[in-house]
Amino acid sequence: MKLLSLFLSFAKVGVMTFGGGYAMIPILEREIVDRQGWASSEELMDYYAVGQCTPGVIAVNTATFIGYKVGGIAGGIIATLGVVFPSLVIITLIAGILTNFADIPAVKSAFSAVRVCVCVLIFNSVLKLWKGAVKDKGALVLFLLVFVLSVFFDISPVVFVLLCAASGIVLTRMGVRGK
Amino acid sequence: MILLRLFWEFFKTGLFAVGGGMATLPFLYDMSTRTGWFTQAKLADMIAVSESTPGPIGVNMATYVGFETAGIPGAVTATLGLICPSIIIILIIARVLKQFRENKTVDAAFYGLRPCSVALIAAAGMLVAKITFLNPEALTTGNGIAGYAGLFRWKAIALAAVLLVATRRIKPLKKLHPIVFIAASAVIGILFSF
Numbered sequence: 001m002k003l004l005s006l007f008l009s010f011a012k013v014g015v016m017t018f019g020g021g022y023a024m025i026p027i028l029e030r031e032i033v034d035r036q037g038w039a040s041s042e043e044l045m046d047y048y049a050v051g052q053c054t055p056g057v058i059a060v061n062t063a064t065f066i067g068y069k070v071g072g073i074a075g076g077i078i079a080t081l082g083v084v085f086p087s088l089v090i091i092t093l094i095a096g097i098l099t100n101f102a103d104i105p106a107v108k109s110a111f112s113a114v115r116v117c118v119c120v121l122i123f124n125s126v127l128k129l130w131k132g133a134v135k136d137k138g139a140l141v142l143f144l145l146v147f148v149l150s151v152f153f154d155i156s157p158v159v160f161v162l163l164c165a166a167s168g169i170v171l172t173r174m175g176v177r178g179k
Numbered sequence: 180m181i182l183l184r185l186f187w188e189f190f191k192t193g194l195f196a197v198g199g200g201m202a203t204l205p206f207l208y209d210m211s212t213r214t215g216w217f218t219q220a221k222l223a224d225m226i227a228v229s230e231s232t233p234g235p236i237g238v239n240m241a242t243y244v245g246f247e248t249a250g251i252p253g254a255v256t257a258t259l260g261l262i263c264p265s266i267i268i269i270l271i272i273a274r275v276l277k278q279f280r281e282n283k284t285v286d287a288a289f290y291g292l293r294p295c296s297v298a299l300i301a302a303a304g305m306l307v308a309k310i311t312f313l314n315p316e317a318l319t320t321g322n323g324i325a326g327y328a329g330l331f332r333w334k335a336i337a338l339a340a341v342l343l344v345a346t347r348r349i350k351p352l353k354k355l356h357p358i359v360f361i362a363a364s365a366v367i368g369i370l371f372s373f
Contacts, residue, residue, distance in 0.1 A: 050272060055264060056269075058235070060237075083238075084242075084258050087239050091229070094232060117338075117360050118361075120339055120343055121360070126297060133296065134297065147302050150205070151306075157196075168288045168290040
């Protein structure tokens with residue numbers, strides 16, 4: 001029973017989240033803290049903070065955390081499946097429909113303009129992330145190196161992620177951080 | 180076989196994309212160039228749909244790519260691939276949450292990971308911008324100065340300028356959900372035949 005209500009609650013969170021990230025906090029707060037009492041606001045913030053700095057989609061990470069707390073490993077898995085379930089249904093429907101309409105000129109025009117909007121949205125989220133990520137010279141050098149190398153060379157992002165995690169540790173040990 | 184590859188590609192994305200939904204973008208871009216499962220223009224469309232539908236962006240994009248590549252089984256496989264590393268990692272961390280948050284080495288690694296993540300997203304964004312704002316064919320037609328003017332998609336540049344001002348400078352508009360700007364852009368695209 002507990003597993004079923006975990007699944008349903010997180011499916012609800014999945015349906016009500018547009019865009020993920022911070023947009024999810026008020027919805028999680030209402031469903032998980034107020035309605036179900038599965039976690040306190042402070043715990044939720046902790047999960048969220050860790051979910052943000054571990055690999056993967058933040059919404060998924062947070063769901064796994066709360067699910068685990070409520071129902072152990074099975075709970076973690078069920079809550080995570082719940083949060084992705086609406087995406088699976090909705091996106092599959094939309095993708096199926098769009099494939100059939102993709103050749104209509106009006107649809108093509110609409111998407112050419114929407115692509116412009118996507119560029120602006122990416123630009124905005126880069127600026128927002130930049131503020132939290134690049135606070136000193138060491139971080140700026142890492143940013144520039146990764147940016148230039150990944151624009152001009154065909155290198156897998158995995159390589160950058162591994163090298164930068166190692167550089168972060170080395171730079172911190174060397175005392176470069178914060179300068 | 181394609182399902183196995185889809186699972187593996189998205190497992191890698193879930194394992195290495197740090198910092199939320201948009202962080203999956205560089206991995207999807209890399210996937211498009213290596214596998215040819217979808218074009219880069221298609222990727223931009225998928226971002227738009229993922230931003231304007233319910234659900235976390237990263238999950239939506241995985242489902243979309245999976246569906247485009249191998250139908251409904253593909254959508255399910257890609258999504259499961261993406262969330263698998265999260266489940267494993269979080270279940271491990273959940274037991275040692277406090278130590279993890281206070282661990283100096285973890286913190287130091289993230290000092291390096293954060294700028295890396297922003298740079299990767301910025302670089303992938305640049306490549307989406309290239310196909311959105313430029314007409315590379317214009318250079319090969321040899322029209323001289325006119326050819327160079329044709330290199331830029333002027334309508335797209337004008338719309339980007341308007342959107343930048345609207346999303347960053349005008350207070351009442353700044354707070355609106357991205358879906359509003361995406362919908363407005365779609366209407367403008369149809370009206371001005373982009």
